[in-house]
Amino acid sequence: MAQSLAKVYLHLIFSTKDRVKVLPDDIRPALHDYMGGVLREADCSSVEINTEPDHAHVLFLLSRTTTISNVVRDLKKGSTNWLRAQYTQLRDFYWQHGYGAFSVSSSNVDAVSEYIRNQREHHQKQSFQDEFRAFLKRHDVEFDERYVWD
DSSP: OOSOOOOEEEEEEEEBGGGOOOOOGGGHHHHHHHHHHHHHHTTOEEEEEEEETTEEEEEEEEOTTSOHHHHHHHHHHHHHHHHHHHOGGGTTOOBOSOOEEEEEOGGGHHHHHHHHHTHHHHTTTSOHHHHHHHHHHHTTOOOOHHHHOO
């Protein structure tokens, strides 16, 4: 085959360090825009980005020329530096070390996008930790509870 073809949607989830609820609502639109710019720089297409005070959900189309770990590194490092520079109250901000990345079929992109948009309502019923555990189980990801949280 002469061409390299791929269409890989990923749902990325990661939390703030120690799941501290530190991201205020008023910065969310600017943070989402910044993260979308990081994805564009990586030649990835942003589909949906939403943050809650203690975690982020990012649905994007992965470029065929980059890796998941490079995109995550760039998103977390770039947004950390940006948050610290833009908001003095976040000068000690950190994301957690790890992340979850889950594949999304093209036929399910709209449903996942809606799920991400409705995080505020969703988390009135379920904690971030319970949500993340459910994702791991739904996607058959083996995990050790001792090492998931930092």
